[in-house]
Amino acid sequence: MSLRHAVLGLLAGGPASGYDLLRTFDLSLANVWPATQSQLYGELGKLEKGGLVAVAAEGPRGRKEYAITDAGRDELHHWLTEVEPTQVRRSDMLLRVFFLDRLERDEALAYLRRQAELAAERHERLVELGRTVAQGDDPLSVYGRIAMEWGLRASATQRAWAEWAQEQLAERQPPAAP
Amino acid sequence: MSLRHAVLGLLAGGPASGYDLLRTFDLSLANVWPATQSQLYGELGKLEKGGLVAVAAEGPRGRKEYAITDAGRDELHHWLTEVEPTQVRRSDMLLRVFFLDRLERDEALAYLRRQAELAAERHERLVELGRTVAQGDDPLSVYGRIAMEWGLRASATQRAWAEWAQEQLAERQPPAAP
DNA sequence: TTTCGACATGTCACTCATGGAATGTCGTCC
DNA sequence: GGACGACATTCCATGAGTGACATGTCGAAA
Numbered sequence: 001m002s003l004r005h006a007v008l009g010l011l012a013g014g015p016a017s018g019y020d021l022l023r024t025f026d027l028s029l030a031n032v033w034p035a036t037q038s039q040l041y042g043e044l045g046k047l048e049k050g051g052l053v054a055v056a057a058e059g060p061r062g063r064k065e066y067a068i069t070d071a072g073r074d075e076l077h078h079w080l081t082e083v084e085p086t087q088v089r090r091s092d093m094l095l096r097v098f099f100l101d102r103l104e105r106d107e108a109l110a111y112l113r114r115q116a117e118l119a120a121e122r123h124e125r126l127v128e129l130g131r132t133v134a135q136g137d138d139p140l141s142v143y144g145r146i147a148m149e150w151g152l153r154a155s156a157t158q159r160a161w162a163e164w165a166q167e168q169l170a171e172r173q174p175p176a177a178p
Numbered sequence: 179m180s181l182r183h184a185v186l187g188l189l190a191g192g193p194a195s196g197y198d199l200l201r202t203f204d205l206s207l208a209n210v211w212p213a214t215q216s217q218l219y220g221e222l223g224k225l226e227k228g229g230l231v232a233v234a235a236e237g238p239r240g241r242k243e244y245a246i247t248d249a250g251r252d253e254l255h256h257w258l259t260e261v262e263p264t265q266v267r268r269s270d271m272l273l274r275v276f277f278l279d280r281l282e283r284d285e286a287l288a289y290l291r292r293q294a295e296l297a298a299e300r301h302e303r304l305v306e307l308g309r310t311v312a313q314g315d316d317p318l319s320v321y322g323r324i325a326m327e328w329g330l331r332a333s334a335t336q337r338a339w340a341e342w343a344q345e346q347l348a349e350r351q352p353p354a355a356p
Numbered sequence: 357t358t359t360c361g362a363c364a365t366g367t368c369a370c371t372c373a374t375g376g377a378a379t380g381t382c383g384t385c386c
Numbered sequence: 387g388g389a390c391g392a393c394a395t396t397c398c399a400t401g402a403g404t405g406a407c408a409t410g411t412c413g414a415a416a
Contacts (some may be wrong), residue, residue, distance in 0.1 A: 001402080002270040009277035019364050029410065032272040041365060061364050061411045076277070081285055085271035085293070087300065092180040093263035094210040097325045099187035099254070107259055115263070122265065140349070146343050147275045150336075157335040158328075165324050171319070179372080197394050214374065219395065305390050344378045 003119055006033050008052060008068060008076040013058045015067040018044050030146055037061065047072070059088050097165075116162035123155040181221050185212050186230060186246055186254040193234045193245040200254050204323055209329065212302035225250070275343075287344055301333035 006029060010021055018041050025035050044066060047053040052072035057065040068076070093115060100108040130148055184207060188199055196219050205215050213221075222244060225231040227242055229252035235243040246254070271293060277285040 002268075002273055003402085005270075009273075009280065012277070012280050017364075018366095019362095022364095029273065029276060031267060032269050032276070034403095037365085038367080038405080039403065041367095044260060045366095063364060076280065079283055080274055080277060080289065084296075085269075085274065087271070087296070088266055089209060089212060089340050090180075090268055091210050091263075091266055093209065093265070094325045094328060095184055095187075096258055096263065097179055097328075098210070099190070099258060100321050100324075102187065102254065103189050103258055111258065115216060118262075118265070131215075137386095143276050143278050146278075146346060147272050149342070150272060150275075150339050153335050153339050154332070157331050161328050164327070168198055168324060173333050181372085195394075197392095200394095202414095215395085216375080216397080217373065219397095222395095238383095241394060 002033065003035055003039055004047060004052075005076060005079045006035070007040070007043055007047060008072050008079075011053055011066060011068040012073060012076055015065045017063050017065050019061070019063070032147060070078050100169075105169070109169060112166045112169065116159050116166070119155045119159035119162060123152060123159065126151045126155065180211065181213055182225060182230075183215070183218060183254060183257045184223060185218070185221055188252050189231055189244060189246040190254055193243045195237070195241050195243050197241070199216060210325060213303060226301075278347075284349070290340050290344045292348065294344070297333045297337035297340060301330060301337065304329045304333065314339050 006025075007021060007132075009026055010016065010029075016024070018037075021044075022035075022037060022040055025033075025040070029035075044053065046053065048066070050071075052069060052075055053066045054069050055064050056067035059065060096111065100111065103111070126148055130145070180200055184203075185199060188194065188202055188207075194202070196215075199222075200213075200215060200218055202209075203218070207213075226233065226244070228249075230247060231244045232247050233242050234245035237243060238285065260279070274289065278289065304326055308323070308330075
């Protein structure tokens with residue numbers, strides 16, 4: 001439901017072709033809203049049919065440059081200011097936690113340890129990403145950094161949680177004496 | 179992809195009908211993996227066809243009580259110990275952040291303020307939930323509390339982030355003098 | 357000049373998820 | 387004994403996401 005708004009949001013920054021958008025997705029939005037070719041081109045077609053975007057120019061290789069229309073701008077504004085974000089709830093990482101008692105104690109601890117590791121890796125990757133890109137002062141970089149900060153805090157939180165959970169488990173069920 | 183494992187995980191704790199599972203979902207797993215009737219019954223059918231669960235007994239009103247099979251237990255164990263959780267990435271809340279420069283400053287601040295509010299509400303709801311249920315010492319309660327702790331920390335983190343982001347915005351673009 | 361990589365769009369088949377509706381049964385309370 | 391709420395399953399339409407495949411063009415370098 002939100003891909004259309006992601007497209008509108010990007011086109012609000014200037015006209016672009018499907019191909020352009022695809023690269024922008026990979027570069028900046030991939031972490032919060034990945035999209036495949038088929039989805040993107042399909043969505044562009046639907047948006048055009050709905051009058052929210054229009055073909056502004058045609059280039060070589062069949063390139064079609066899309067531009068946002070006034071109707072599209074209205075829709076984007078409405079989505080940004082009036083539609084409540086749906087909180088993400090599905091997490092197979094947490095789902096597994098519910099079933100940790102189906103495992104041996106060591107296996108359960110290993111699982112939590114692994115989650116701490118993964119969170120640490122994700123954190124590291126974001127720090128790295130922050131060093132290489134998004135140093136600019138342009139709006140997308142500024143807000144990109146704010147979004148990235150979310151990722152940094154989230155991964156740190158997850159790591160701390162996974163370590164805390166290991167302690168809980170260790171305290172609760174001390175291993176049998178040899 | 180994980181609904182099947184959620185079902186297997188629950189059935190590993192004892193046989194149950196689709197209806198039973200549905201209620202358990204609503205009570206305990208709803209926060210990490212919601213499921214609808216149609217999905218659940220569909221999944222049970224597929225699992226039975228695949229030999230991972232079997233009808234253990236039939237009751238009144240067409241009730242079919244399903245039990246996990248050895249193959250199902252193997253699959254569950256495999257999923258718990260060897261399959262890496264897919265990190266959740268889609269977030270329309272963060273997607274909007276990228277487009278905040280399309281808004282007036284006040285609108286952008288209002289958006290972030292609202293996200294802080296929502297996080298605080300979610301936190302409050304979890305605290306409340308923690309008071310009313312999950313006081314037991316049974317495995318599902320214990321691990322349920324660990325999962326809940328994740329939610330508590332995540333919502334606290336999100337709130338702090340949204341407040342930080344407001345400050346960033348306020349510092350960066352001081353309102354024009356009157 | 358040919359060839360190769362980047363540019364560029366599009367389709368298909370499949371699975372997952374959502375939400376709603378239809379259908380019927382059992383037990384209990386009045 | 388009738389009405390009602392809880393129990394219980396199944397079907398269907400729609401839309402979103404995935405991944406693979408198909409097709410073709412342009413520019414530059416070897």
